[in-house]
Amino acid sequence: MAHRRLRSPLAVWGFIAVVYVAARLLTTGLFWIAAELSGPNSRFGADATIGSLALGWDGQWYWLIAVSGYPTELPVNDAGVVAENGWAFMPIYPYLANALGTLLGGYPTGALVLSLVAGYAASVVLFFLLRKRIGDVAAVWAVVFFANGPLAALFQMGYAESLFLVWLLLALLALSKRSFGWLYLLIPLMGYTRPGVLAFALLLGLYGIVRWFRRRADPLPTRQIVHIVALGALACAVGFSWQVFAAIATGDPTAYMETELAWRRSWVGPEEGFVPFSGFLTATAVWFGLWGLPEALGYVVLGILVAAIAGALLFAPAVRKLGGEVRLWSASYLVYLLLVFFPQSSTFRLLLPLTPLAGAVAVPTSRWWRIGVLVACIAGQWWWIHEMLALGDTYYRIP
Template structure:
């Protein structure tokens, strides 16, 4: 008589998630919780500062939250574009110079808000900041994913790597200019598209990144530095191949080349369209010049002008210090360990800012798109002997800079002020 079959021991059921413990939540829930907390902090800050806001050309005194986030500063230009479109031709003043016009502002964000208004019937002051908030929230989720993908290919210690994506999102949300991600500006859309492009690049979804980078080219003038990230990625793949790694299929090179070409096209698309629509080839550069101290777009020299204005004879020392600091940030170990894509974007974008912009208070907002710098700061904190205390200190410091940015830059003291 045969022995009875012995049934295998059944695997015990997985323990239920403790929903009250945030560490047990899925990544997206943790990210949303952190992001909602940072956006709530910014909303309260904007509300408090709005109570002290004097009347401006855009809002009455003590404006509502919707007015303060939907009408201040450049938000008024995007509203003009959404409601009235761009001007016919290129306006020229009596002195022959091009004044500040809507042609300096990119069309995708106001077009999206216009569609939301058409569908919902909401006012601009409600629709535009709400859309920016939603886009910024989506951007936070994608930033988490691209940092996580970069960590998976990095040499970071597992303890650091596990915490880095969420810590990066937290520092980004607490940073000085983060309130701009919930006002009627293009940064939230640009951050979403940029992070999505870099995520596709890290994961080698090259063709999926093409429409994203083209959309970025119609959102902000930041598409050209993406080409640096694409080249850095290609060089890294070629180096790995030569070092004995897997060979790169010819199709991958073709798709990567298409993404590189799309990045270049996106970088010149809006200036070219402005020239075509106005009949003036350099119309975009001329209207940008209306915002410049020199009255024209000149590479590099505005940094000299600003340094000389604020520091007098010390300007060469100050300028060299700024250049050295930027070079150090773009080349030190932590940013390199995040992989060629995030390093390439950060280095290329910082170099682009050096060449293309006139430095001022808006620089704080511009640096927001260099979001891997938040990861660099997070790596520093997470590698300390007491990482939680170090990260908390960084978050508090970032929140204090945000208070200063809203109170001193976003709040306008008439008749004039420094733009955010």
């Protein structure tokens, strides 16, 4: 029946609002339970509240940036290497949240309202991105899974993820419609909200290659070639510009890279440098060593996982239905993570930009399948809130 109720954009916004509000009420209840379970060993302490959970961890960094800006002198730890600092976080979310806070009574309110509204907007855009590929009913279910998913707590936290998703999903929608002009605005918005715009640059490169080889069946005018090349260059420029800004502000050309490595070095020591792909290889050895398993087995598991994901993106019928833009983005973002990321507990959060793949899970028409997926989403959400917020007491319980 969803396709009959969603014939107008206003009906879409209203229907998804009902879905989203219901999901946020559920998450609020889970937050309340987590606050009650928070004990003296938790980062939040025995007197945790919904508000303290919502503004913890990276939310504190964004708040600090909104109030104090970025450091002009990099902090160092006892080992004499650069310590964690605000240059790891992009400026649009904290500054926009702070601006809202001046109207709403303070930064915490502004940050939470911004995350809530952005999560709703992302839900709406996700529906429009998927509906022509998988139909209204499946697109609605994809939104239901998204709004109630394992990472849905982020829509009620002082994190930039939901705002980044708005820009990303709008960019994918614009690309699917070949409305290239919008991307000149959306790419900088993505790039200065959260790291990841270099993955979009890779997407544009792959998109241009695919369009070139298919140009006889799908004409590729010169004007579109110019847009694709220019937008790819813009995404690269935006992606690397933050390193330049950090270098200028601090007088240290390695400021941004050293800042990012500060989080990794707490796992592997102060001598760790950056080499593409090394993060996943090093982390595989670290994790399998902690689990008492052979490192070689970890590399085999990593290889099998990469091959399985690549196979799903290339051949899985439900994924193929989502369209080339979504599949190319998913592949590009996963390659980006393999290149630069050191996987630990925040890996779950960093997978949120793969949200459009929720459409593939929604494609099967069995009612019991969809109900089962929804139950799994809510169970996963509670697990994430419980582990990362209610407990939050060890290095592997970091959002």
